[in-house]
Amino acid sequence: MNYGPVALATLGGLVAYFVVGTAIFFLVPQLIDEARKFPAVFRPKESQMAGMPMMMIATLVAIFVVAVLYSMTYRGGSGLIEGARFGALVGAFVVCAFVVHNYVNLNFSRTLMRMQAVAYFVQWTAVGVAIGLIYR
Secondary structure, rough: OHHHHHHHHHHHHHHHHHHHHHHHHHHHHHHHHHHOOOOOOOOOHHHHHOOOOHHHHHHHHHHHHHHHHHHOOOOOHHHHHHHHHHHHHHHHHHHHHHHHHHHHHOOHHHHHHHHOOOOHHHHHHHHHHHHHHHOO
8 A cells, every 4th residue: 555645635535524524514503503402412612622633633543544444445436436435435334333323322412413414424425535536
């Protein structure tokens, strides 16, 4: 495996993750409004901001792992199509292993679960597209 393209794909995926994530929160403010209904579940904004460096490092590592997995499964073809397909699979994994799992274990609404499911699916699909376009 050539780590140069994987590293570039990781950085591109990180940019896509934060650009799409930020866009979702600006375009769908109801997502934040719904989360605010559950202060016992979610940390206050100040606490979240204090943990932001840790979250960014963890996200970078997660996207690196996804980029490595992409490089191990890439068989040629359109970077856009292959990346979108791969990103959608990762998105489905995140929705099932994270969003639904948290809904079952934590006390928040089904509405928030649905909103998070769509947001994270779109976000990780975008990460896959970015990785696919860069790695190919």
